[in-house]
Amino acid sequence: MRLTIPTILTTLSLFSFSLAQNCAPYTKSPLFHLKLSSSNDVRLNNSILVSSHSGPPYRQLVPTNWYKDTYGQDFIPAENSTRFFFNSSSTGGSYPCPGNSIGWELGDSSGIADSGLQFRTSRVSNIWVAYLYPGPGDVAVGFDENEKMYLWENGIKWYRWFVCKTVWGGSYRFESLVWVVGGKGPDDEGCKAVDVLREWV
Numbered sequence: 001m002r003l004t005i006p007t008i009l010t011t012l013s014l015f016s017f018s019l020a021q022n023c024a025p026y027t028k029s030p031l032f033h034l035k036l037s038s039s040n041d042v043r044l045n046n047s048i049l050v051s052s053h054s055g056p057p058y059r060q061l062v063p064t065n066w067y068k069d070t071y072g073q074d075f076i077p078a079e080n081s082t083r084f085f086f087n088s089s090s091t092g093g094s095y096p097c098p099g100n101s102i103g104w105e106l107g108d109s110s111g112i113a114d115s116g117l118q119f120r121t122s123r124v125s126n127i128w129v130a131y132l133y134p135g136p137g138d139v140a141v142g143f144d145e146n147e148k149m150y151l152w153e154n155g156i157k158w159y160r161w162f163v164c165k166t167v168w169g170g171s172y173r174f175e176s177l178v179w180v181v182g183g184k185g186p187d188d189e190g191c192k193a194v195d196v197l198r199e200w201v
């Protein structure tokens with residue numbers, strides 16, 4: 001039989017329909033901390049990330065020690081701001097099911113609004129700032145056997161997390177978690193390479 005264009009289109013749409021039907025439900029894991037590990041920066045090593053507002057409802061992931069450095073005092077963040085969850089499905093990341101990602105529960109007067117992980121992309125810098133924004137995350141991540149968070153793309157686990165000085169909206173100047181695009185290292189030499197570890201609370 002010769003396949004006509006309409007036959008091919010019908011076959012394709014039936015195919016994607018049946019795949020869409022096969023996405024398993026997404027579930028939220030118990031909560032965990034995201035702890036940094038650095039082999040060459042004692043200051044960042046073992047610091048946990050805190051969801052810090054950079055113009056609501058945007059939140060950056062800031063190492064707790066940033067506050068110590070900046071204000072010279074111990075900073076004990078609200079426990080809620082340091083707890084994240086993994087939103088995953090057994091079919092997450094297999095086309096057309098959205099990838100698995102992490103999120104954070106923003107407790108406010110209207111209840112709990114979940115914020116997912118996104119990147120602020122750039123056309124001129126290879127430093128993409130990680131942030132949380134209400135709604136599902138659109139950065140596919142996972143945790144390996146050593147609890148290290150990786151980015152999942154094209155079936156490969158990538159590890160290019162750094163902590164860099166960032167400027168957000170002109171007035172928020174955190175040192176925060178970023179993703180570095182490409183394999184040649186960050187455009188800003190002041191960035192520090194880190195691993196991001198999941199530590200259950």
Ligand SMILES: *[C@@H]1O[C@H](CO)[C@@H](O)[C@H](O)[C@H]1NC(C)=O
Nearest residue numbers: 037038039040041042045046
């Ligand atoms: C980082 O912390 C780990 C665990 O506490 C420790 O074994 C390691 O020596 C530390 N590395 C540095 C560079 O401080």
Ligand SMILES: *[C@@H]1O[C@H](CO)[C@@H](O)[C@H](O)[C@H]1NC(C)=O
Nearest residue numbers: 078080081105106107108112
């Ligand atoms: C902290 O989390 C709890 C439980 O999820 C919630 O009831 C509470 O409103 C949160 N508090 C803040 C300040 O976000």
Ligand SMILES: *[C@@H]1O[C@H](CO)[C@@H](O)[C@H](O)[C@H]1NC(C)=O
Nearest residue numbers: 026087098103114116136137
């Ligand atoms: C989990 O991920 C799915 C797929 O992206 C999304 O539809 C859902 O809103 C997410 N849920 C949470 C709690 O992040």
